[in-house]
Amino acid sequence: MKVAKYSFLAVLFCVLFILTSCGLGGKGKNSNEYNRVQAAEIEEPTEDVTIEFWTYSDGWRAPISHFESIHPKIKINHVKIDFDSIAGEYQKALAAGEGPDILFFDSAYYSQFTTGEYLEDLLKEPYYAGRYEKDFPKDMWESNKSIDGKRLLAMTFLTSPVVTYYRSDVMQENGFPSEPEEFGKFIEESENLLGISKKLKSKGQYIFQMPTDIISLSGSYSGIFDEKLKFVRDSDLFVKALDMAREIKRLDLAIGVNIVEEAGKEAVRNEELVMVLGIGSWGTNTIKNYAPEQAGKWRVTVPPLGLKAWYSDTKLAINAQSNNKKWAWLFVEYVATQQEGGENIDMISGYYPARRNLKVMLRENEFYGNQLIQPLIEDLAEEMVQYKQTPIDERALEIFNKEIDMAIGSKVDSHKAIKDISNKIESTLKKEREALLKGK
Template sequence: MVKLTKIFVLLLLLIVSTAGCFRSEPLIPASSPPAEKPAPSGDKRAVSNYLSIWTHYGGIETMAAKFKESYPDLSIDIKVIPYSEYTGAYLQALADGKPPDVMMVDSADFGNFSAIEGLEDLLQPPYQAGKYRNDFSPSIWESAMSADGNELIAFPLSTTPTVTYYREDIMRQYGFPSEPEELAKYMEDPANWLHMAKELREHNIYLTQWVNETVQLFERSEGIFDRKLNFMRYNEAFHKAVEIAKKVNDFGLEAHLDVWGDMGRKAVQDGTIAMMYFGTWGVEQIKEWAPETAGKWRETRLPFGLYGWQNSTNFLLPSDGANKEMGWKFIEFAVTEYSKEGLSGAVPAYLPARGNAKELAATNQFLGGQKTYALHEDLMTRVREFPTTPLDVKAQEIWESEIASGIEKRLATKQIIADARDKIEQSLAKEKQILLNTMKKK
């Protein structure tokens, strides 16, 4: 692939710095984020026994310490960058030609790196990562490829489903299914979910925070664009998604509360919000918000028969890294060896690392002794990861705005989605053509 030039890298840097595209919370919060942005590798770049790793995830130190057992003379420098800053910091380092040896990237942000210069194709010598192709699901392998689908520029460490967290005691009190799979089966029919939402609303209890939240659940199973940058959401699934959201709006079934704010957290504590949809990190977040509700929550799959992908964690190997050889050894170790020990509830992307008996038997007392990791592994056999593109962030902003506006105006479902599609195509036409032209020059 002929990748986009350094000028485009700088353009991406400008976009991610100004577009307000970051989530308010990281998917895996950093344990001790630095007060300032990390400096480039600098005076240690030529030292072969020095390895620099940049990440926005906490908890990498244990992995690094385990790797260091095989290389006792190796000095490993880990920089933890706040989630809201890390994409910009990475792009700047790549543009300057002074990146670290290893970068860790969340799948939600991977599109920013999928069509730029500066990353190694891991299918090529000396890495030869293609030998591992059959050790990953086809969908997660595909999600780690470059924008044109020709180069493997990421090596996935873990992947996680989106799940439903719900108050088991409230479901049982009001006569609804309360066991995880029983409830999931009941919620497969949108009519049942809507009935439950209406009944509970009469008691000031809600299953969704806002109108668009149900649409977001469908977004977890399909990207915005395919490899040729065709819009992917004008289909039956998203017609169904918008229809459900319109009913939520018509019947006033949303709580109008954001759980990331003070009033929303209080609603989690007192049971006003009885159902939430998060990645598998959600249990720790709920525990932080409402420790007094221990034992009352459970976890199950998504409503409407959906199997949603929350995110994956990926390693990148910068071409200008000073120690690419050791960087690849670390990545290979983390993915194919360390992951077999368990990844704190995340599901290893490397298939031979799944089925860890200790992990599968583990119970979560906050969730009433439920074996949640076993559920996560089971769900990931049905979840399908999907590619992301450099246009996704801006397209998603337009999509959300148009869907919300169309529902508020009570437009026909097909018109709402068509308007969103047309606005995205019109707004991103220039960027889309640049990408398509670049991908043809191979």
């Protein structure tokens, strides 16, 4: 099974759209059009200061320009690094006592940096970020803390719930509900989801990319470990997901390609893949870019089975070894509290006061039949849970994906299979879990 590979590729595809879809590349506004909020009274530098800022995106021209206009002595040196290289570059730099003043993280690799003393605690002086705690969802705020919950290591910029993209015309032609709200309610039932898949397969069309689609969605919904580092996927949700995966494989209901691969793009263009589930709201432009000629035929709705799940986020942190920490904080604060005033389209601001921008909420998307998409995404963000990531997530997923792949092809009772996988992960990672809980 290739769940791990595809999850990574999906996240990689995600980050290519995060900043281009959120309006950061637009024109900046005059500083008097903004109400600047400052968490701590940090005096401006008397001499020029340069802040090194590493990201994987080049969409920062406007916010940096505006920030520098209100902090004329502070210059932001933006360094772009390829997404697939940036985590490694961070690790090398931090281990050498070097690196940028500000680090831009994606949840795809943030878990590697949640231990140790590499990231500054934003709760302490002079940042006092704790005064913003009520301005962020509680789960999001806690997800950015250290394993022991005592330090705030980062602040979320943008976050993305899971959504479902589907061909409304295909659903209507085959006698299924086609409008977003009706269709969303219809696919809450697994029987309906499988019913759609069976009927469309007879016409050479598919709604599943892989047999593991529902398992991956369930993973986005539940996370991996709880606050005590207990593996959380030993539940009825995953028993049901495994049963569905077996049925999808038995009936050959998955097309066998992934949306981020060229074969997946072709499947969309050829009208073979007519639904995409389990990816983040960042993907709204994806289908449009793949098949612009299908304008008006696609819609966006909630995830199947009622699983209001979190997909990914981006966040900023300060290098604990920086010599410019307090000046770096001014930029972190500026970005996290959305002071640039950008319109976040298809993504959700972590900062509550910047959510539900009226202009964005009323924007119709022509490709999706003039659907108002942002209200749906905002509502989903209110219901999803953003869970804490840990340094052992990647290893746990490697074991989980391998064992799930074998379980799908076996005849072992689903309850027993899920229980066995959970036990294997907890026993294999016992020492690592204990060390993390002890703060080692």
